Every structure is written in C-alpha cells, then in structure tokens.
Amino acid sequence: MGKVMLEVNDLTTKYITRYNEDVYAVDHVSLQVEEGKTLGIAGESGCGKSTLALSLMGYYFPPLYYTGGEIIIDGRSISGMKPDDVRRTILGTEIAYIPQAAMNALNPTRRVINFIEDVILAHDPTENKKFIYELARASFETLGLPPEVLQKYPVELSGGMKQRTVIAVSVILRPKVLIADEPSSALDVTSQKMVIKMLKNLMETGFIKSMIFITHELPLLYNVTDDIMVMYAGQIVERASAREAVFDPLHPYSKGLMGSIIVPESGLRDVKLTAIPGAPPNLKNPPAGCRFAERCKYVRAECRYTNVALYDAGPGRAYRCILSEKVLRDCYEHERAIAA
Amino acid sequence: MSMNEPLRPSAPPPQVGPPPQVGREKQTCLSGTGVTKLFGFGRTKTLAVDHVDFNFHEGEVISIVGESGSGKTTLAKMLLGLISVTEGDIYFQGQKRDISSSRKKQEYWKNIQAIFQDPFSSYNIFSKIDDVLLDCIRMRGGQRLPKEEKVKLMTEACSFVNLKFAELTNKYPFELSGGQMQRLMIARIFLLKPKILIADEPTSMIDACSRATILDYLMKLRDEVGMTLIFITHDIGLAYYVSDTVFIMEKGKFVESGSADAVILTPQQPYTKRLLNDVPKIYEEWDLSTV
Ligand SMILES: Nc1ncnc2c1ncn2[C@@H]1O[C@H](COP(=O)(O)OP(=O)(O)OP(=O)(O)O)[C@@H](O)[C@H]1O
Ligand SMILES: Nc1ncnc2c1ncn2[C@@H]1O[C@H](COP(=O)(O)OP(=O)(O)OP(=O)(O)O)[C@@H](O)[C@H]1O
Ligand SMILES: [Mg+2]
Numbered sequence: 339m340g341k342v343m344l345e346v347n348d349l350t351t352k353y354i355t356r357y358n359e360d361v362y363a364v365d366h367v368s369l370q371v372e373e374g375k376t377l378g379i380a381g382e383s384g385c386g387k388s389t390l391a392l393s394l395m396g397y398y399f400p401p402l403y404y405t406g407g408e409i410i411i412d413g414r415s416i417s418g419m420k421p422d423d424v425r426r427t428i429l430g431t432e433i434a435y436i437p438q439a440a441m442n443a444l445n446p447t448r449r450v451i452n453f454i455e456d457v458i459l460a461h462d463p464t465e466n467k468k469f470i471y472e473l474a475r476a477s478f479e480t481l482g483l484p485p486e487v488l489q490k491y492p493v494e495l496s497g498g499m500k501q502r503t504v505i506a507v508s509v510i511l512r513p514k515v516l517i518a519d520e521p522s523s524a525l526d527v528t529s530q531k532m533v534i535k536m537l538k539n540l541m542e543t544g545f546i547k548s549m550i551f552i553t554h555e556l557p558l559l560y561n562v563t564d565d566i567m568v569m570y571a572g573q574i575v576e577r578a579s580a581r582e583a584v585f586d587p588l589h590p591y592s593k594g595l596m597g598s599i600i601v602p603e604s605g606l607r608d609v610k611l612t613a614i615p616g617a618p619p620n621l622k623n624p625p626a627g628c629r630f631a632e633r634c635k636y637v638r639a640e641c642r643y644t645n646v647a648l649y650d651a652g653p654g655r656a657y658r659c660i661l662s663e664k665v666l667r668d669c670y671e672h673e674r675a676i677a678a
Numbered sequence: 679m680s681m682n683e684p685l686r687p688s689a690p691p692p693q694v695g696p697p698p699q700v701g702r703e704k705q706t707c708l709s710g711t712g713v714t715k716l717f718g719f720g721r722t723k724t725l726a727v728d729h730v731d732f733n734f735h736e737g738e739v740i741s742i743v744g745e746s747g748s749g750k751t752t753l754a755k756m757l758l759g760l761i762s763v764t765e766g767d768i769y770f771q772g773q774k775r776d777i778s779s780s781r782k783k784q785e786y787w788k789n790i791q792a793i794f795q796d797p798f799s800s801y802n803i804f805s806k807i808d809d810v811l812l813d814c815i816r817m818r819g820g821q822r823l824p825k826e827e828k829v830k831l832m833t834e835a836c837s838f839v840n841l842k843f844a845e846l847t848n849k850y851p852f853e854l855s856g857g858q859m860q861r862l863m864i865a866r867i868f869l870l871k872p873k874i875l876i877a878d879e880p881t882s883m884i885d886a887c888s889r890a891t892i893l894d895y896l897m898k899l900r901d902e903v904g905m906t907l908i909f910i911t912h913d914i915g916l917a918y919y920v921s922d923t924v925f926i927m928e929k930g931k932f933v934e935s936g937s938a939d940a941v942i943l944t945p946q947q948p949y950t951k952r953l954l955n956d957v958p959k960i961y962e963e964w965d966l967s968t969v
C-alpha cells in the first residue's frame with residue numbers, strides 16, 4: 339500500500355439556508371487517497387460531490403459549516419483550522435481545487451500570468467514578479483503549453499486551451515492533492531481527451547501526488563480513475579476499484595447508475611438501459627433508514643428504519659446495504675436471466 | 679490503474695437485432711436539398727450550414743452528431759422554420775414546405791416540435807403549468823372541449839411521464855425540480871403529438887440515470903405517436919444507442935451518414951474515425967497517445 343496523501347474520517351458538513359434550515363450535504367464520509375492514485379466520485383446531480391470537495395479542503399465559508407470529522411493531508415491534520423488560514427496555507431500547496439465550470443469564470447480583463455501571480459502571492463506575498471514569470475514559463479513548458487499563453491486574455495483561448503491553462507495555474511505550487519470537478523464536461527471529445535491527458539501527466543511530472551476526479555460521465559470516470567466512490571444523498575453508498583464499480587457494482591443504486599452507461603461500442607446498442615424511477619430525497623429532511631429505500635427495487639420493511647452502515651466487502655471495497663453480497667448478486671443474476 | 683492493465687472484461691457478444699423491416703414502405707416525412715445557412719456579410723460571414731441533403735422517414739430515429747459550432751442547432755432552427763433558409767429547399771411530406779404566412783407557420787408547427795437542452799429556458803415564467811398544457815390542447819384544436827375533458831387529457835399526459843397533475847395544477851414551472859420540468863416538457867409533446875420531434879441536446883448536462891429516464895419516455899412516445907425523432911447531439915454514444923440513422927456533421931456539412939451500425943462500427947471518414955477514437959469507452963482501451 340502506498341503512502342496515504344489524503345485521509346478523511348467521518349466528515350460531516352452542512353449548509354444552513356437563509357431560512358435557517360440545515361442541509362446535510364456530506365454525511366459521515368470517510369476516504370483515503372494514496373500517492374499516485376486517482377479517486378473518482380460518481381453520483382447524480384445534488385448528491386453532494388462538489389460539497390464534499392470543498393469540505394475535505396477545510397474550506398468552510400457560510401453557508402457551509404463543518405460539524406464533525408477529521409481531515410489529514412500527508413500526515414498533517416487540518417481539522418479545525420480557520421478557513422482564512424486554509425486559504426493561505428493549504429489551498430494551492432496542499433490541495434488545489436478546480437471548481438465546476440472554472441474556465442468560464444475567469445476574470446476577462448486579466449492575463450493568464452496575472453492569475454498565476456494571484457495564486458503565488460496569496461501563498462507568499464513577498465515573491466517577485468520576475469521569479470514568478472520564470473516559474474510559470476518553466477511549468478508551462480513541462481506541461482506542454484505554449485509560453486505565449488501567459489500573456490493572453492481568457493477570451494483569446496479556445497475552450498480546451500482555457501481549461502488546460504486553468505489546470506496549469508492550479509498546480510503551479512505543486513499541491514499534493516488535486517481535486518478536479520467536472521474538468522472536461524463542456525468540451526468536445528478531442529479537447530476533452532487533451533485535458534485528461536494533461537491531468538494524467540501531472541502525476542508523472544511530479545506536479546501533484548494524487549487526484550480526486552469528479553464527473554457524472556461514467557465512461558470518462560472509469561478511464562481516469564483507479565477507485566470509484568458512489569455517493570447518494572450525501573453518503574457514500576459504495577467504494578470499489580474502477581473496474582468493480584463499473585462491471586460488478588453491489589449497491590442497488592450503483593447497479594442502476596452503471597446500467598445507464600451509453601458508449602459507442604459493438605453490442606451495447608441492444609442492452610436495455612436502466613432508469614431509476616423517482617428522485618433522491620430532500621437533504622433538509624433525509625429519511626430514516628436507508629436513503630435509497632424509496633427508489634430501491636429490493637427494498638424490505640427493515641430498510642426504512644435500520645440505520646445502514648457501510649459494510650466491508652474485501653480490500654478497498656465497501657457498500658451500504660443490509661442485503662448480503664450473495665443476495666444482491668443473486669438478484670442481479672436473476673434479472674439478467676429474465677432480460678435475456 | 680484501469681487503463682494500463684491489459685486485461686479488460688470482454689465485451690458482450692454482439693447480439694442479433696430484429697430483422698430489417700420489410701413490406702412496410704417507409705414514407706419520407708421531411709427532406710431537404712442543398713439546405714444552407716449563411717450568417718452575416720463580408721468578412722464576418724459564417725457558413726453555418728453548407729448545402730446539406732437529407733431524407734427523414736416516418737417513425738425513423740435520426741441523430742445529427744457534431745462538435746460545438748458544427749451547425750447542428752442552426753439546421754434544427756431551419757427545420758423548425760424559426761430562421762430562414764439562405765439557399766436550398768425543405769420538403770414536408772413530399773411537398774415543398776410553405777411557411778410564408780403566420781397561419782401556415784402555425785399549421786406547420788402542429789407537425790413539428792422541439793425540446794431544448796435547458797428545460798428552464800423553455801417555459802414562460804408567467805404561465806402556470808395548467809396554461810402550458812392547455813396551450814398544447816388548444817394547438818391541437820381542442821379549445822372547445824369541456825373542462826373535464828381537458829383535465830382528463832392533462833392528467834393522462836402527466837401520468838405518461840410519472841407526474842401527478844393534481845399536484846402540479848396551479849403551480850408555476852419554476853416551482854418544479856429540474857427533473858420534473860424535463861418530464862413536463864415531454865408531457866407537452868405527448869399532448870401535441872407532432873409528426874416530428876427535434877430534441878436538441880436534450881440530455882447533456884444531466885446525469886446518466888436521468889438521461890436513461892428521458893430516453894425511455896421519448897422512445898415510448900415515439901412508439902405511441904409514431905413520430906419521427908431527430909436527436910441533435912455531440913454525444914456519439916447516445917446517437918449509436920438511440921438511432922436508426924446517423925448523420926455526422928463537420929463545419930456545416932454532412933460528412934458521413936448511414937445506419938447507426940454502419941457509421942459507428944465501420945466509419946469511413948477520418949472525421950468520424952477521430953470522434954469515435956477520442957470518446958472514452960468501457961470495453962475498448964481509450965488511447966491517450968493520439969492527441
Ligand atoms: N449554498 C447552498 N445552500 C444550501 N444548499 C446548498 C448550497 N449549495 C448546494 N446545496 C445543496 O447541497 C446538496 C449538494 O450539492 P452539490 O452541489 O454538492 O451537489 P453535486 O453532487 O456537486 O451536484 P452536481 O452534479 O449538480 O454538481 C444539494 O442538495 C444542493 O441543493
Ligand atoms: N445568429 C447567428 N449569427 C451569426 N452566427 C451564428 C448565429 N447562430 C450561429 N452562428 C454561428 O454558426 C455556427 C454554427 O452554430 P450552431 O449553434 O448551429 O452550432 P452547434 O453545432 O449547434 O454547436 P453547439 O454544439 O455548441 O450547440 C457557429 O460558428 C456559430 O457561431
Ligand atoms: Mg457539483
């Protein structure tokens with residue numbers, strides 16, 4: 339087992355809305371990411387992926403609040419650290435975050451080099467501009483971006499180039515962990531591939547040590563990650579290797595999710611997609627018992643009141659369901675047989 | 679790392695599909711020759727759609743696939759009669775399309791409808807859900823129906839997409855969740871029963887599960903109404919999954935077209951090959967060295 343770069347234990351965080359209601363968006367989440375590895379997070383819109391990303395950086399600004407749990411980056415606990423200190427000493431050097439749609443949120447009146455100055459000066463206000471420029475040039479070269487880009491304004495860059503620039507700026511201080519939230523979603527396939535190639539390259543060139551990758555595009559997630567965590571209504575419902583998560587999911591929700599994958603590959607045209615009926619529960623008032631019970635085909639009476647734990651299912655594997663692995667697999671096999 | 683391991687689960691054996699339909703002659707419902715759209719003049723000219731020819735049949739599911747800016751939405755707008763055609767002709771049911779007056783346009787729109795990517799942008803914030811649905815009934819000539827009859831139709835349309843009309847009545851569309859709103863959009867089409875439905879990126883930006891739900895409804899609707907379904911998408915996997923016929927669009931031109939199996943499994947054009955090569959898959963290795 340490699341060195342653990344990021345460890346999160348029992349992290350729970352919530353939003354407090356304007357009407358003073360609590361929204362439990364991250365509920366007792368634990369995870370580990372080892373050096374050299376990429377962890378993927380899957381789950382439908384609103385399940386808490388982006389909130390988890392902010393939470394595990396210790397980035398708590400209203401309306402997001404920490405309520406419990408531990409965050410350890412490369413052996414150092416940052417739980418309880420003040421958000422302003424996080425901004426100064428963690429962001430960019432320990433963890434870097436590329437938010438969803440970041441490339442469309444760049445200040446249009448500033449050049450790329452100015453964004454790099456911002457990142458570096460936020461960390462060390464005494465750094466001189468000449469040094470920053472040299473560092474930026476060298477980094478861009480290693481990452482395969484033309485140095486002319488440093489002098490460009492965001493509007494002068496194509497979508498793919500803009501996103502690769504955002505990534506290069508984010509990792510300029512060589513953070514240990516990079517969190518990429520839907521980094522290639524709005525791009526054409528070829529630009530997407532270039533962005534992914536660059537992300538993978540970051541680990542080889544030593545810019546980052548491990549990565550968390552968030553996307554709702556499952557074939558992409560499968561190709562980019564080593565392990566996948568499936569989230570549902572603020573909780574982890576399954577964790578497995580990328581291959582097991584996609585080809586042998588255990589939790590009924592993961593099973594449904596993976597059954598909705600569409601790829602242009604021979605034979606897959608005739609496979610029926612699974613659509614999960616209904617909608618996820620409201621996180622202001624999550625149901626007792628299993629949160630997926632309402633939509634689950636295999637629901638039993640006790641699911642609605644039993645507080646379901648995350649069961650260990652072998653190395654690196656866990657799932658949150660009261661049914662045993664065997665029962666679940668039998669259910670899936672039975673359905674497959676009927677469909678065939 | 680899943681990518682580096684040589685051992686991959688093997689793909690399911692190719693299944694034998696239903697035999698090609700014989701006997702029932704497929705009727706052309708929408709076709710075009712040399713359809714072109716030029717935006718702007720002089721140096722700012724954009725040839726958004728460049729002399730495309732097509733022949734869409736009744737009940738056929740078609741996908742028009744292309745990258746951003748290839749002209750897909752522009753073509754969709756011409757088909758819908760929302761923007762003028764610079765050059766070329768569009769034929770509806772064998773006749774040259776005539777939408778020269780507003781009455782003729784209204785008549786045309788009974789036959790061809792569209793749903794767009796963002797369900798939120800498709801509704802007027804001042805109309806209640808009842809009005810949205812009543813409008814559809816009116817368009818189908820049902821304005822004189824007794825109230826109970828209208829409620830019955832609306833209830834039926836809502837239940838088609840698993841919504842309860844009783845819970846929606848008197849609400850505004852913005853009170854619905856994104857998923858409910860998308861389903862309401864399909865309930866509208868259920869009432870309108872157009873001959874042709876154009877779905878412009880109906881499933882981008884949503885997660886795989888909701889996408890499966892929407893596709894399910896659209897295919898069910900196609901079977902019920904017998905409509906022609908035209909998907910406009912950049913998702914070549916979606917095109918493969920849903921369509922009978924696929925058109926690949928590059929810079930305003932159709933560069934390749936044919937049955938979904940032919941275009942996707944044995945592409946002939948370099949552009950199609952590149953698109954297919956660049957999209958991440960699950961059985962076949964995604965080769966990052968090609969970019
Ligand atoms: N500022 C906020 N105040 C209150 N609730 C919020 C806020 N931001 C997010 N939420 C709620 O927290 C939950 C988790 O949201 P989050 O954005 O983390 O989901 P996500 O999984 O990233 O979704 P997506 O796939 O759409 O990006 C949702 O129910 C959302 O409505
Ligand atoms: N109203 C307009 N005026 C001028 N140019 C336009 C107009 N609408 C579209 N264009 C141009 O026509 C070309 C095709 O645009 P279109 O929106 O049809 O592409 P698309 O294939 O739908 O792309 P996307 O996948 O991004 O939706 C683009 O170069 C676009 O900038
Ligand atoms: Mg998010």
Ligand SMILES: [Mg+2]
Nearest residue numbers: 750751752878
């Ligand atoms: Mg478009």
